[in-house]
Amino acid sequence: MDFDNLLNLEEQYYQEGFREGQNENITQNFLEGKQYGLQVGFQRFILLGQMEGLCNVIESYGLQNPVLVKNIQTIRTLMKDVKMNNDDESVVEYEKVLVKLKNKFRTVLITLQRLVKNEKKKGLTFEIFEDVSKTIAGEIKGFVEDENTAERKNTQDQAQSW
Amino acid sequence: MSTAWDDVWGSDDDVETEQSPDLAKLREHHSKRGYLDGIVSSKEERLQEGFNDGFPTGARLGKQVGVIMGILLGLQVRFGDTDDDLRKAYIEAQKELRIDRVLSKSMFDSNFDLKEMHPLVSKWIDVINDYCEKYHVTPI
Numbered sequence: 001m002d003f004d005n006l007l008n009l010e011e012q013y014y015q016e017g018f019r020e021g022q023n024e025n026i027t028q029n030f031l032e033g034k035q036y037g038l039q040v041g042f043q044r045f046i047l048l049g050q051m052e053g054l055c056n057v058i059e060s061y062g063l064q065n066p067v068l069v070k071n072i073q074t075i076r077t078l079m080k081d082v083k084m085n086n087d088d089e090s091v092v093e094y095e096k097v098l099v100k101l102k103n104k105f106r107t108v109l110i111t112l113q114r115l116v117k118n119e120k121k122k123g124l125t126f127e128i129f130e131d132v133s134k135t136i137a138g139e140i141k142g143f144v145e146d147e148n149t150a151e152r153k154n155t156q157d158q159a160q161s162w
Numbered sequence: 163m164s165t166a167w168d169d170v171w172g173s174d175d176d177v178e179t180e181q182s183p184d185l186a187k188l189r190e191h192h193s194k195r196g197y198l199d200g201i202v203s204s205k206e207e208r209l210q211e212g213f214n215d216g217f218p219t220g221a222r223l224g225k226q227v228g229v230i231m232g233i234l235l236g237l238q239v240r241f242g243d244t245d246d247d248l249r250k251a252y253i254e255a256q257k258e259l260r261i262d263r264v265l266s267k268s269m270f271d272s273n274f275d276l277k278e279m280h281p282l283v284s285k286w287i288d289v290i291n292d293y294c295e296k297y298h299v300t301p302i
Contacts, residue, residue: 009189011192014195014199017194017197020200021203022200022201022204024204026208029208031273032209033211033212033213034212035265036212037215038220038223039220040220041217041221042221042224042265044221045225046228047228049230050235051232053229053230053302054232054236059299084218084221085217086213086218121239132231136259138261
């Protein structure tokens with residue numbers, strides 16, 4: 001047997017093994033990924049939903065403040081552009097729009113506070129709003145923020161590397 | 163796994179019947195290397211495929227849960243001190259709509275697909291829409 005033949009044989013054996021290995025745990029791996037995809041999808045979109053729901057409530061106050069009305073309109077328009085899949089462009093777009101949405105929404109809440117000032121009641125702050133979604137999405141347990149910053153970063157890193 | 167190995171090492175009879183020990187060793191070595199690489203490469207691909215498959219459903223559920231919580235939070239801030247049921251509903255929803263409950267295996271079929279509407283989410287949409295009617299908020 002000459003050298004070339006030997007190399008071919010090595011390659012052939014390698015490929016045999018490779019195909020065998022590829023067929024291991026196919027379904028199990030797919031479902032494992034799917035569960036993780038469900039989780040990350042949920043975590044990425046809960047905040048957007050919450051903004052939408054709160055906008056509905058804020059509109060029901062019937063306030064005629066033009067800045068408030070315009071900002072809510074902008075939030076709704078921005079939200080329409082966000083695609084709910086994990087394509088590269090969708091993820092980039094999501095990150096970009098999320099920053100804008102958060103800023104707009106922060107402004108909306110501040111305007112609302114100013115317009116419906118009530119000394120007896122604690123108003124709705126952006127922090128309360130954010131904590132609700134973090135609690136629901138399992139990023140923090142209870143309403144404590146700092147101890148979970150590390151964990152949250154982890155999830156994000158993992159999601160990005162996929 | 164043992165059957166897979168048997169398959170790899172056991173199918174010699176049809177090819178070279180008298181394989182030299184050296185050749186058998188060569189085969190074992192390279193086939194094993196291929197096998198391990200095959201497992202790793204396939205695992206990454208399948209995980210990614212699964213991830214992309216599950217993501218949109220998770221996103222949709224997260225968005226719906228978010229809308230529910232947003233409306234409840236907003237109404238709770240505004241009417242919670244006069245509406246006991248609303249305040250209780252807000253606390254209850256925070257427990258029932260947590261990610262681990264909404265995405266628990268029991269909510270899906272064996273392929274992690276939803277058979278129909280998500281039971282918890284659709285329950286809470288009904289609850290919310292009653293409050294929306296009561297307080298003149300645009301329903302979901």
